[in-house]
Amino acid sequence: MNGKIYLTPGPTELYPQIDKFVIEAINENLLSANHRSDVYIDIHKKVVQNLKSLMNIPDDFDIFFVSSATECMDILIRSTVRKNSFHFVNGAFAERFYKTSLELNKVADSVTVEYGESFEFTEINNKPELIAFTQNETSTGVYLDPEFIYQYKKLFPNAVIAVDIVTSAPYVNLDFSKIDAAFFSVQKGFGLPAGLGVLITNKKVLNKSLELKSSGISIGSFHNIPDLKKFSDLNQTTETPNVLNIFLLNKVTEDMLRKGIGKIRQETIEKAELIYNFFDNYKYKPFVKNKKDRSPTIIVIDTRDETEKIKSILKSNGIIVGGGYGKFKNSQIRISNFPGQEKFHYEKLINILSKS
Amino acid sequence: MNGKIYLTPGPTELYPQIDKFVIEAINENLLSANHRSDVYIDIHKKVVQNLKSLMNIPDDFDIFFVSSATECMDILIRSTVRKNSFHFVNGAFAERFYKTSLELNKVADSVTVEYGESFEFTEINNKPELIAFTQNETSTGVYLDPEFIYQYKKLFPNAVIAVDIVTSAPYVNLDFSKIDAAFFSVQKGFGLPAGLGVLITNKKVLNKSLELKSSGISIGSFHNIPDLKKFSDLNQTTETPNVLNIFLLNKVTEDMLRKGIGKIRQETIEKAELIYNFFDNYKYKPFVKNKKDRSPTIIVIDTRDETEKIKSILKSNGIIVGGGYGKFKNSQIRISNFPGQEKFHYEKLINILSKS
Numbered sequence: 001m002n003g004k005i006y007l008t009p010g011p012t013e014l015y016p017q018i019d020k021f022v023i024e025a026i027n028e029n030l031l032s033a034n035h036r037s038d039v040y041i042d043i044h045k046k047v048v049q050n051l052k053s054l055m056n057i058p059d060d061f062d063i064f065f066v067s068s069a070t071e072c073m074d075i076l077i078r079s080t081v082r083k084n085s086f087h088f089v090n091g092a093f094a095e096r097f098y099k100t101s102l103e104l105n106k107v108a109d110s111v112t113v114e115y116g117e118s119f120e121f122t123e124i125n126n127k128p129e130l131i132a133f134t135q136n137e138t139s140t141g142v143y144l145d146p147e148f149i150y151q152y153k154k155l156f157p158n159a160v161i162a163v164d165i166v167t168s169a170p171y172v173n174l175d176f177s178k179i180d181a182a183f184f185s186v187q188k189g190f191g192l193p194a195g196l197g198v199l200i201t202n203k204k205v206l207n208k209s210l211e212l213k214s215s216g217i218s219i220g221s222f223h224n225i226p227d228l229k230k231f232s233d234l235n236q237t238t239e240t241p242n243v244l245n246i247f248l249l250n251k252v253t254e255d256m257l258r259k260g261i262g263k264i265r266q267e268t269i270e271k272a273e274l275i276y277n278f279f280d281n282y283k284y285k286p287f288v289k290n291k292k293d294r295s296p297t298i299i300v301i302d303t304r305d306e307t308e309k310i311k312s313i314l315k316s317n318g319i320i321v322g323g324g325y326g327k328f329k330n331s332q333i334r335i336s337n338f339p340g341q342e343k344f345h346y347e348k349l350i351n352i353l354s355k356s
Numbered sequence: 357m358n359g360k361i362y363l364t365p366g367p368t369e370l371y372p373q374i375d376k377f378v379i380e381a382i383n384e385n386l387l388s389a390n391h392r393s394d395v396y397i398d399i400h401k402k403v404v405q406n407l408k409s410l411m412n413i414p415d416d417f418d419i420f421f422v423s424s425a426t427e428c429m430d431i432l433i434r435s436t437v438r439k440n441s442f443h444f445v446n447g448a449f450a451e452r453f454y455k456t457s458l459e460l461n462k463v464a465d466s467v468t469v470e471y472g473e474s475f476e477f478t479e480i481n482n483k484p485e486l487i488a489f490t491q492n493e494t495s496t497g498v499y500l501d502p503e504f505i506y507q508y509k510k511l512f513p514n515a516v517i518a519v520d521i522v523t524s525a526p527y528v529n530l531d532f533s534k535i536d537a538a539f540f541s542v543q544k545g546f547g548l549p550a551g552l553g554v555l556i557t558n559k560k561v562l563n564k565s566l567e568l569k570s571s572g573i574s575i576g577s578f579h580n581i582p583d584l585k586k587f588s589d590l591n592q593t594t595e596t597p598n599v600l601n602i603f604l605l606n607k608v609t610e611d612m613l614r615k616g617i618g619k620i621r622q623e624t625i626e627k628a629e630l631i632y633n634f635f636d637n638y639k640y641k642p643f644v645k646n647k648k649d650r651s652p653t654i655i656v657i658d659t660r661d662e663t664e665k666i667k668s669i670l671k672s673n674g675i676i677v678g679g680g681y682g683k684f685k686n687s688q689i690r691i692s693n694f695p696g697q698e699k700f701h702y703e704k705l706i707n708i709l710s711k712s
Contacts, residue, residue: 006388011596019382026375031549032362034678067423067551070595074578103577187596193387195423195551195598220576221459222430239426240367240543242551242598322390 004315005345007335008322009138009167009298015191015340021251025244035240043243043250044235050253054261055170057200058177064199064228065241069093069166071223072183072199073100076130079209079225080160081106082217086128088119090144091137092326093164098132115140115328116300118293119148129208130160136168138188139325141286141300141334142293143168150178160205167298169198170261170339171268180204186245189297190252191340196245201225256339264339271337271346272296278350284310287332299335300324307333310353317352319345360671361701363691364678365494365523365654371547371696377607381600391596399599399606400591406609410617411526413556414533420555420584421597425522427579428539428555429456432486435565435581436516437462438573442484444475446500447493448681449520454488471496471684472656474649475504485564486516492524494544495681497642497656497690498649499524506534516561523654525554526617526695527624536560542601545653546608547696552601557581612695620695627693627702628652634706640666643688655691656680663689666709673708675701 006013025031033039048063057063066072077085077100087098087110101108111122124131131152135144153161162181165172169184176182181201187194209225219225223238231238256264276294279286279301287300303310307323307330314321324332335349362369381387389395404419413419422428433441433456443454443466457464467478480487487508491500509517518537521528525540532538537557543550565581575581579594587594612620632650635642635657643656659666663679663686670677680688691705 004385004388006385008388008390011388011390011599013388014382018387019379022378022382023375026370026378029360029362031374032360032364032367032369032676034364034367035550067427067598068578068595071423071578074576077577100577103574103580105572105574185596193598193600194391194596195601216461218459218461220430221433221456222424222427224459239424240541240550242423242549243367244549244600245551320388 004318004320005348006320007341007345007349008320009334009336010185010188011194012188012336012338013191013341014193015252015255017251017255018191018248021248022244025247030247031244033243035243036236040243041235043247047246047250047253048235050250050257051198054253054256055174056176061176061200061202062206062229062232064201064232065237065246066197066199066223067195067242068197069164069183069185070096072197073097073164074104075199075220075223075225076160076162076181076205077101077104077106078220079212080205081129082212083107084109084126084128085130085132086110086124086126087132088122088134089113090118090134090140090142091115092139093137093166094132094134097134097164116142116287116289118142118144118290121151124156128156128159130162131156132162132164134164135172136165136295136297138167138298141288141295141298143295145292146172146174150175153178160208167336168295170256171265171297173265176200176202186249188336189338190249191338192245192248192252196242196249267343268296268337268339271341271343272299274343274350275299275335275337275346282353297337299337301333301335303331303333305331307331313356314349314352317348319349319352360674360676361704362676363697363701363705364676365690365692366541366544367550368544368692368694369547369697370549371608371611373611374547374604377604378600381603386603387600389599391599392592396599397591399603403602403606403609404591406606406613407554410609410612411530412532417532417556417558418562418585418588420557420588421593421602422553422555422579423551423598424553425520425539425541426452428553429453429520430460431555431576431579431581432516432518432537432561433457433460433462434576435568436561437485438568439463440465440482440484441486441488442466442480442482443488444478444490445469446474446490446496446498447471448495449493449522450488450490453490453520472498472643472645474498474500474646477507480512484512484515486518487512488518488520490520491528492521492651492653494523494654497644497651497654499651501648502528502530506531509534516564523692524651526612527621527653529621532556532558542605544692545694546605547694548601548604548608552598552605623699624652624693624695627697627699628655630699630706631655631691631693631702638709653693655693657689657691659687659689661687663687669712670705670708673704675705675708
């Protein structure tokens, strides 16, 4: 590394020892190995087991490796929605999920809140086949209490409850028995290079995709759920995957399991408190006013249009933070707080800003 | 590397110095950099220019980075086919392209030849919107003369002529003015880790996708052509891409340009002649009988059901070759001959087999 610390929303600081793991993959010729070979199958099997242990994912859920979280949205809509989806829109990534449904020619309804705010209970009037939640909005730093999500599972037992946990995995403690699908990408909380999306689905998703397919609706060809399932049952992927990232995810989840998810969550909370406490008493305040809606992993600060100044001060001291998302580019900064990032990174950030 | 030489169809032997390039990417924090940042944009721009120079791709073609060649088939069908596609099927990957069209609920017609053989001129009776060719069949080692493909561009000027060059790029010398789309993945002729597909398309593909979209047909959401185009015009991708592989592709294409594509092609032919000459006079013969149909880059040998024996002899001497594809698993071996693989690798292989 060149001495800089990346506290960006992702791609972000690489998980410790990634360089060592990459060299190991090259030296062991893993990147030349066939993706139907025992050496690949063994890694695939392990990483699925690790993710299930780490995130408490029930055994009857499938874990599919695709290319990005955006792709997961596409797969979920085309696999499970004949006509209607419903979207809780609290930022740009929730909006992306909603637009994905429209672009796939579905009837997408939504409830939208102001950026930085969260939802009140909302009645849904049509009968959605999929209800989409962005549990941790990377564009706004709003964290949605999983309990809010679970109540819709009770109200709509036939709908697929789909949860974007792109920047909250593996921190978020989801009860998978109360949702049907979740997805994330690895360049966030797992600190890997970009280029791998992870889609977690239950039998309802598979069955719905088979039902749509048998009724003559195209559920897509590339990365369709029944094919993904067929190969994942063999601990393989449909096509040659990003083997390097699957190998690295195995290494990182191994390390996280060694450390323990309880400790990772506790440290995340402690680091988040440190950061929010500082900014609550600083000239630039947290964007999310309601403390219960504040994400522990994506912390958004209003900069009163001084984003460039703050980024530049931090950069000259070796710390890179993200700018605001979209229209907030120049009026916010975004600071990530992922498991691979150390408390002293934030102490350093606070120390620099305190003096400026 | 652990001393083994991978002469597999891909994933295959890594291009020389990949380990050095990966370390460079990590040390320069490239894998933590944002994919909208100048540092990424600069690499994206360079690799597009390099590919255009290396493969003589006209400036008005677009180059999109996606996740795999299989995905490219999906993108091309859903972006350009309202109803009819036509497929020249000479092996398992051509069959995959054909099935992709069926799975996307299109009317796909095809002409199929026996594995190991190539096509006579075939009349096409419906008016296909896309005609699919597998220019180098990785499952059979059949190489399709580009002139065969070009004649259909003349006959069907409104159709999209789509060419799978997965295992012939960058060796194959295509005249892009006589086709509309081509695609490959990087773990073959470019010797990279798997996880990146490259899709090359012209304005006809873009215009057809816009036409379908405006007539109310879904052209897909994730990786739809108009969005891919919008971001590639900014030297970016729609979502966070496999930045490492794009960086490595830049390094490898730089090296190939230094060497010169003429020299790479000449060396490929020389190595192919060495291999075919040996097997033509050996107890196990090349699968493709007609010399003009033989692929220089994927060489398939009939093993009279002794695949395991041959693979095992070679493996104990440090050389890994591929088994046959699908039903030929135990009756063929497949040997790749890519630019990063050296002549002495094949001399060693010949030496070992000569003695056995």
